[in-house]
Amino acid sequence: MIGLASAENTPRPVTLLLILVIIALVSLPFVGVNPYILHLGFLTFLYVSLSSAWNILGGFAGQVSFGYSAFFGLGAYATGILWNAGVNPYLTLPVGALLALAFSLLVGYPCFRLSGPYFAIATIGIGEAMRVIMLNLGDITGGASGLTMPTTGGFSKTPSYLSALLLMIAVLLLVNYIRNSRIGLALLAIKEDQDAAEALGVPTIRYKLLAHGLGAIIVGIAGGLYAQYMFYIEPNNVFGFNLSISLLLMPVIGGLATLWGPVLGAIVFVVIQDTLMASFPHLHLLTYGLLLVVIVLFEPDGLMGLFGRLARFLRSRYAEGQARAPSGEQSL
Amino acid sequence: MTDLLSVTVSGLLLAGLYATMSYGLTMIYGVMKIINLSQAGTFMLAAYVAFTLFTYLGLDPMLSLVIIVPAFFLFGMLLQRLFVSRVPLANTPTLPSLLLLFGIWLVLQNLAYMIWTGDDRSILTSYTYSTINFLGLQLSFTRVMVFLIGLLALFALQAFLTRTYTGKAIRALTQNRPACMLVGIDVDRIAMLAFGIGVAFDALAGTLMSLLYAFTPAFGNTFMLKAFVIIVLGGLQNYYGVAIGALVLALVESWAVMFMPASLQPAIAYTLLVIVLVLMPRGITGLLEGRRTV
Numbered sequence: 001m002i003g004l005a006s007a008e009n010t011p012r013p014v015t016l017l018l019i020l021v022i023i024a025l026v027s028l029p030f031v032g033v034n035p036y037i038l039h040l041g042f043l044t045f046l047y048v049s050l051s052s053a054w055n056i057l058g059g060f061a062g063q064v065s066f067g068y069s070a071f072f073g074l075g076a077y078a079t080g081i082l083w084n085a086g087v088n089p090y091l092t093l094p095v096g097a098l099l100a101l102a103f104s105l106l107v108g109y110p111c112f113r114l115s116g117p118y119f120a121i122a123t124i125g126i127g128e129a130m131r132v133i134m135l136n137l138g139d140i141t142g143g144a145s146g147l148t149m150p151t152t153g154g155f156s157k158t159p160s161y162l163s164a165l166l167l168m169i170a171v172l173l174l175v176n177y178i179r180n181s182r183i184g185l186a187l188l189a190i191k192e193d194q195d196a197a198e199a200l201g202v203p204t205i206r207y208k209l210l211a212h213g214l215g216a217i218i219v220g221i222a223g224g225l226y227a228q229y230m231f232y233i234e235p236n237n238v239f240g241f242n243l244s245i246s247l248l249l250m251p252v253i254g255g256l257a258t259l260w261g262p263v264l265g266a267i268v269f270v271v272i273q274d275t276l277m278a279s280f281p282h283l284h285l286l287t288y289g290l291l292l293v294v295i296v297l298f299e300p301d302g303l304m305g306l307f308g309r310l311a312r313f314l315r316s317r318y319a320e321g322q323a324r325a326p327s328g329e330q331s332l
Numbered sequence: 333m334t335d336l337l338s339v340t341v342s343g344l345l346l347a348g349l350y351a352t353m354s355y356g357l358t359m360i361y362g363v364m365k366i367i368n369l370s371q372a373g374t375f376m377l378a379a380y381v382a383f384t385l386f387t388y389l390g391l392d393p394m395l396s397l398v399i400i401v402p403a404f405f406l407f408g409m410l411l412q413r414l415f416v417s418r419v420p421l422a423n424t425p426t427l428p429s430l431l432l433l434f435g436i437w438l439v440l441q442n443l444a445y446m447i448w449t450g451d452d453r454s455i456l457t458s459y460t461y462s463t464i465n466f467l468g469l470q471l472s473f474t475r476v477m478v479f480l481i482g483l484l485a486l487f488a489l490q491a492f493l494t495r496t497y498t499g500k501a502i503r504a505l506t507q508n509r510p511a512c513m514l515v516g517i518d519v520d521r522i523a524m525l526a527f528g529i530g531v532a533f534d535a536l537a538g539t540l541m542s543l544l545y546a547f548t549p550a551f552g553n554t555f556m557l558k559a560f561v562i563i564v565l566g567g568l569q570n571y572y573g574v575a576i577g578a579l580v581l582a583l584v585e586s587w588a589v590m591f592m593p594a595s596l597q598p599a600i601a602y603t604l605l606v607i608v609l610v611l612m613p614r615g616i617t618g619l620l621e622g623r624r625t626v
Contacts, residue, residue: 064427110610117367117425121560122609128557129602136596241553245438252431282445289438296432297418 025165029158038157042229044270045164046222049171051250051262051269053218056175057211058248059256060184062191063116067107067123068247070130071100071216073239075223080147080233081140090163093224100220101213108212112205115194124241131239146234149227160229167225171218175259178214187211188257219247242285249288253295255304264303335590338469343586345471348479349544350578353537354559355489355571356530362506362569363526366416367425369433371534371559372552373440378404378538379547380444383453393455393543394477400539401532408531411436412524444549454546478540485536486575493571502526506569554598561605564613 029038050072057063075096082092111122134141141147178184186207189197198204227233237243246269254265269288276284299305353375360368381400385391391399415436419429463470493499501522505512512519541547541555562581566573581601588600 062427064430111606114609114613115424116427117430118609118613120427120430121367121557122606125557125561125602125605125609128553129599129606132596132599132602136593136599280446282442282450285438286442286446289435289442292435292438293415293432296428296435297415300428 022165022169026162029161035157038161040270040274042157042161042164044267045161045168046225047246047250047266047270048263049164049168049218049222050247051254051266052168052171052175053215053222054247055251055256055258055262056178056187056215057208059251059258059262060178060187060191061208061211062256063112063208063211064120064248065123065212066120066241066244066248067127067130068215068219069239069241069243070103070107070127071219072223072226072243072247073130073134073233073235074099074103075220076227076233076238077134077141077147077223078220079224079227080149083149083227084147089224089228093221096224097217097220100216100223104212104216105209108209109205112208112212123244127239127244128241131235131241134235134239141235144234144236146232146237149231149233151231157229160225163225163228164222167218167221172259172263174214174218175262179259183207183210191257245285249292251302253288253291253302255302258304261302261304268303339586339590340583341466341469341471342475343583344579345475345479346586347575347579347582348482349537349540350558350562350582351575352482352485352533352540353555354562354566354574354578355486356533356537357556357559358563358566358569358571358574359502359526359533360530361425361563363502364416364421364523365423365425366421366429366433367560368530368534369430369556370411370436370440372556373437374404374408374531374534375538375541375552375555376444376547376549377440378535379542379551380448380453380549381535382539382542383448383455383547386455386457392457393539394481397481397536397539400535404535405528405532407528407535409524409528411531412527416527417520417523441549448549450548450550452546452548455542457543460543474543478543481536481540485533489533489571498522498525502529554601557605558601561601561608564605564608 025041028041050068054065054068058065075093078096078099079089079092082095083089107123107126111119111126114122135144137143178187186197186202186204189200189202190204190207194204223238226238250265250269251262252265253268254263255261272287273284276287295302299309301308356374357368357371360366378400381403382393382396385396385399386393415432416429419432420426421429457474459473462473464473464476465471466476493503501512501517502525504517505519505522505526509519512522537555538552541551545551558581562577563569563574565577565580566575581604584604585597585600589597
């Protein structure tokens, strides 16, 4: 795990393993697996994409946003409305992505002048304002009763499953690229000390807009896929504050500014949600709240940090064992 | 014309509640430079405690303040000692503190879902629908009482901040932390007390809200954001500024209802929040004085 997270050039065996995993995931729908597994797969891929998208600005650049549901909602509604108007749902995805991108620039341009915590508070306001406004645009969004989509395409989960998988792979490749590029360095510099980065010639606002925009595009596409999968969207849901919270929790708990942290966070999120949602609908958010408190206080690097610590501990134990073994023999 | 008058008067009454709910946020910000994102949780929890006391013991919410406010004062000090004191402080809010308090809010909210379920609750007292006549205007008795209790609390806070050692220490800590340490103020103890007082104020506001609004465990979010608009308008740590900010927001919201659908009203505070943060980060008082004082 750590090898994956820290490697500058991913070692060949790991690449091979990843390709095998991808082949296995792609072939899953064609070997007649239970549709419920495909459902969980779709959700996991979607959440991994969302969580990694949030990580670009929130993790690398340290700009916490509580407002990503606005992008998700715009993507979902672009797909919903155009699909109802007869457009092929896959062609609606770029429209949603562009809308989300435009909105991210509109919001980011003024708000990125604020320092981190004030930016975070402003995004709560933006996300919630979008939800209230969308609820009131009943003619377009269907208001609180939502929007239902045509179900003529049939109910097979396979297309959605594969699209989400494709999105996830693209997002992970993008994050991997950002992490190893100048952009990643610039974003990390902004996180460490924005003023110093600015003084050293990093155009901080431009990089933050870029990170925000990339995140918005991904979340917008994810919103469109969600609308295609669910056949039903509603402002309180796709523009909801709970969605923004989930997006933030996954990468924070998994481990910020890493490639695999948000993936891990999203998988844990889906597993916890799936096991607890049915019997105790609110226990999973409670669990996540507790995890957040524990992580802020004890392990700011999230689960990835925890694994790193564990790996170092085991390695030092191993090294100790190696060192002690010969001396032990001598004493006998 | 009477419309305008009655809307203005109800805006003034609302301002009392708005100011009450913002003092806790301002005090905690002033002393610790932390944005208390768990505030919404306190509003909601206080409303449910008032609801429980009213339903099972028949205790009037205004009387139950005698129990709720001290209880939440202790609760706040406990929160500060156990959690908040463990994150590093700086001259501006830090992200770990924001995430920590947000986590606490999430825990409180979902505990409430498990205890009280997600059903809408409201407190119906014998006087909920009674009105009093004032200068020819029919005013809701509850709203007037909420305003008066809020006003009383503000006078108490004012006296506390100017007359007592702890109050003066809180003001000093708001202005200059290193200097406080130099003159021997126990800053950790003062921070704990200030957090307790802040949470107690939030609980007072939450109880008053339970008399006016229906609530669920997700309740409080809107009010917390409004409180944040208010303290930014007021210059973040200026207690007089908070009163002005509360008045401005309450009046703008009340007047806006005359021009737009009431269901859009929450969007006003959210939009104002962004505008105020971006355009006047030092608030109205900052604009008026040119220099921030406490």
